[in-house]
Amino acid sequence: MNKILKVRNVGDYSRWVGHTDRHPLVSVIDYAEVSPIRHSLNNYSIYGIFFHDEAEIDLAYGCGKYDYKKGTVICVAPGQIGGKEDNGERVMLTGWALLFHPDLLHGAPLEKAIKNYSFFDYRVNEALHMTDEEHGILTSLMRQIRDELRKRHDELQDSIIVGYIELVLNFCQRFYNRQFITRKLDNSDMLMKFDRLLHDYFDGNMQLAHGLPTVQYCADKLCMSSNYFGDMIKKTTGDTASNYIRQYIIQRAKNELATGESIARVAYGLGFEYPQHLSRMFKKQTGMTPSDYYESLRKK
Structure with missing residues (x-):
């Protein structure tokens, strides 16, 4: 029987990697701060955007193995399973994870619009390979979201974070469009x-x-x-x-x-x-x- 980590909320994944959350519905994890971590095969009930910088990890998905190299983005949505089963091995990772619960989007235009970002349903071997400039943009956005999460919660914080998430998704869409062109x-x-x-x-x-x-x-x-x-x-x-x-x-x-x-x-x-x-x-x-x-x- 596969050991599957049920990620019902952001805290389930954060606890696994040893990260402390500041918000119940959204988490930004800098892997350099929590490494080394153990692998996990995850059953997601949340959205996740992951990018690792230089991890030599081969994940099994779809029609073959996927080699997780520098500057790769993988996006997951509720109902999906992904990752690698825990085999006791601990790996050093650098990169970021942005996790958010669908409830965070409640009442925001993004709640309906998120289904238009078709890359959430791409397979892992169809991941986005970023240029250095694109990598810099996403890293900068991750830091800004993390900085916002460290501020005292007020009535505007969730809207600001959702705005940042939408920005991340739009940049991912732009980068994918670029990738389709460069792979003509x-x-x-x-x-x-x-x-x-x-x-x-x-x-x-x-x-x-x-x-x-x-x-x-x-x-x-x-x-x-x-x-x-x-x-x-x-x-x-x-x-x-x-x-x-x-x-x-x-x-x-x-x-x-x-x-x-x-x-x-x-x-x-x-x-x-x-x-x-x-x-x-x-x-x-x-x-x-x-x-x-x-x-x-x-x-x-």
Whole structure:
């Protein structure tokens, strides 16, 4: 049985690493002050943003091991499990952790907006690798939040801290956007794999048994979380992953219709339950119905 540390609140993790909190709902930990620490496999009921500077730790997640190197950010959300099981080993870490309970956001705009930060659902092997400048920005924000927590609590403190957290999240989003751009080459390689995956799916007649391919299916096959995959495709192509799949399907439908195949046969052959579902998608993607398209070919 795995030894799992249940992190129901910030104090559960703080006690594990030997840090004393000043606020029941938020904690900023400077790892240099609490090291060495033991590993822990954590079941989170809170949000966490972790970055370690130079830890040689390999964490097992998703489709493989992840090497935790200098300037890496990992974000976790309630309901997730992450870390490394305690094996008695003690490790020296430098870096920071920012932990906060969902209750801290109660009534703040961020309570609803936090779901828009899709990187909370990225896998660990899709972590953010910071530049030195980005690392400096996040370190500076961690220090500012810690300094605020050391002040006497007043009626504005929670709002100020939530403001800082939002700033941290926006910087993380900016850094991820930069990472998607700097990894354009990797992304175009992934786009080719995506195309090949769709090609193989239909050539192997998988649509007849499983219906149309989904974003989740493609992400799983490419060893990515659906959020990271979706964000990567959007940054690389300017289009959503689901729309990319639809365009691929419509292109195949056009090829079939051009051979004189009936709309019903094309629809069933592509994995649609009913021909009208193909017609609806076709009209939405191209502005014309399949029969209009067929007629336009005949006029050429």
